[in-house]
Amino acid sequence: MAQAPSRNGKSLNGVVMEFEAVIGLETHVQLCTKTKIFCSSSTEFGAEPNQHIDPVTLGLPGSLPVLNRQVLENAIMLGLAMNCEIRRYNRFARKHYFYPDLPKGYQISQYEEPICERGHLNVPMDGAIRTIGITRIHMEEDAGKNIHDSRTHSSLIDLNRAGVALLEIVTQPDLRSPAEASAYLRTLRQIVRFLGVSDGNMEEGSLRCDANISLRPVGQVKFGTRTEIKNLNSFKFVERALEYEIARQMSLLKSGKSIVQETMLFDSATGATRSLRSKEESADYRYFPDPDLPPLVIEEAYIRSIQERMPTLPEQRSKELVDGYGLTAYDAQVLTVERMNIDFFEEVFKVCQNAKLACSWLTSELFGALNTAGLDLKRSPVSARNLGELVKLIDSEAISGKMAKTVFEEMFATGKAPGEIVAARGLKQLTNDDDIAKVVESVFANNAKQLADYVGGNDRLHAFFVGQVMKSTQGTANPKKVNDIILSLIKKRRG
Numbered sequence: 214m215a216q217a218p219s220r221n222g223k224s225l226n227g228v229v230m231e232f233e234a235v236i237g238l239e240t241h242v243q244l245c246t247k248t249k250i251f252c253s254s255s256t257e258f259g260a261e262p263n264q265h266i267d268p269v270t271l272g273l274p275g276s277l278p279v280l281n282r283q284v285l286e287n288a289i290m291l292g293l294a295m296n297c298e299i300r301r302y303n304r305f306a307r308k309h310y311f312y313p314d315l316p317k318g319y320q321i322s323q324y325e326e327p328i329c330e331r332g333h334l335n336v337p338m339d340g341a342i343r344t345i346g347i348t349r350i351h352m353e354e355d356a357g358k359n360i361h362d363s364r365t366h367s368s369l370i371d372l373n374r375a376g377v378a379l380l381e382i383v384t385q386p387d388l389r390s391p392a393e394a395s396a397y398l399r400t401l402r403q404i405v406r407f408l409g410v411s412d413g414n415m416e417e418g419s420l421r422c423d424a425n426i427s428l429r430p431v432g433q434v435k436f437g438t439r440t441e442i443k444n445l446n447s448f449k450f451v452e453r454a455l456e457y458e459i460a461r462q463m464s465l466l467k468s469g470k471s472i473v474q475e476t477m478l479f480d481s482a483t484g485a486t487r488s489l490r491s492k493e494e495s496a497d498y499r500y501f502p503d504p505d506l507p508p509l510v511i512e513e514a515y516i517r518s519i520q521e522r523m524p525t526l527p528e529q530r531s532k533e534l535v536d537g538y539g540l541t542a543y544d545a546q547v548l549t550v551e552r553m554n555i556d557f558f559e560e561v562f563k564v565c566q567n568a569k570l571a572c573s574w575l576t577s578e579l580f581g582a583l584n585t586a587g588l589d590l591k592r593s594p595v596s597a598r599n600l601g602e603l604v605k606l607i608d609s610e611a612i613s614g615k616m617a618k619t620v621f622e623e624m625f626a627t628g629k630a631p632g633e634i635v636a637a638r639g640l641k642q643l644t645n646d647d648d649i650a651k652v653v654e655s656v657f658a659n660n661a662k663q664l665a666d667y668v669g670g671n672d673r674l675h676a677f678f679v680g681q682v683m684k685s686t687q688g689t690a691n692p693k694k695v696n697d698i699i700l701s702l703i704k705k706r707r708g
Contacts, residue, residue, distance in 0.1 A: 236388035243419040250378035251278030262371040272317025287410040292329030304508040314356035327351035346385030391455035438472040454479035538568035564601025
């Protein structure tokens, strides 16, 4: 496969190429509403086929759509999060096509007057920020699912998904590589989950992407002929599909052939794209305003009320973690992947007041244990308060880091508070200097030959004495104090 070009026209191996990729994404986000966009049927995932249907979903004569208010609020919220202008007057349109996944023969969408326009999204990429333009965000209904059975040579239709609320987010053609496209999608998923408007589960179809891709000579402003790759449902597949299509188009252009504008499908088994049909234009869908749905007139006060209820977004919260808590940019990135991560961290910090130690125990120990157990923070047996108490015990040197790992393991297994475990198992750390010095002197007395060699200059025996003191105290002595006291006493013996 040919190497995908970057924005500056160079491949990853440094070979200068003649073309650069121009990529735009159309992403469908399924909203977390309990009912569909224009009717009261449930949106619950996993039901038996055709259980969530009604006259509106089936397109029966006389049935009329009524907009779900939550869909409108979610659209405005996402538009504000992506720095869009909220159109004060917008309306729905009918997008006509004949296919059994929408029985009424058209999809209710928005066309000339979408709810959100002219925005942008800042995408972290290789330590820098790429600003990707957003052309529009519009509301629409999802289609049903066609299941093709090769054994019976028949097609089955499940309309449970038909009419489920979607937001379609269309970017400007600002992306220049498959990696940038993937980074954009990850940032978008992070935002919709932070806002709570969608779970963003790509494996359940809650986040799906169509990618438009063309090549043009480096330095040329005019776009090349584009193809569209439909229904990509994982970050990995987005990158693989774009890499293949870039290589395919480049091979054609370099051999003097033309690119045909068409719609493609990506075969994850072969890693290749294949033609599905010729690319449609908007005229093919015969858009016109939906006469069953009145125009939406959005008041400024309504937008402000939604804005006031929005959570702080990942970009700002990441900045607060670095500037306010003193965490590294990497730690901030890890904590802001999910809203529950940073909320949990802040609850831990309230208890222990040590941001760096709290972050370390959360991201290393707790995340690691949860991953091994196949759990997330919502089902964590270790509460934020208990983790904060554990960090507080470590920070105050009541227990050592080694003891803390033992305590944590029991906390994770039982859900008990760390203080309860420490008291029951007698794990309190020995921190008094005089008490530790007595133990050190006892160890010196029991190892006279090694002591003489150490005093005589064999510094490699230092580790031996540290180990003996820790063994004598059953690991309860503060390791740093043991180290310092041994050095001090040896220095005195050396005069």
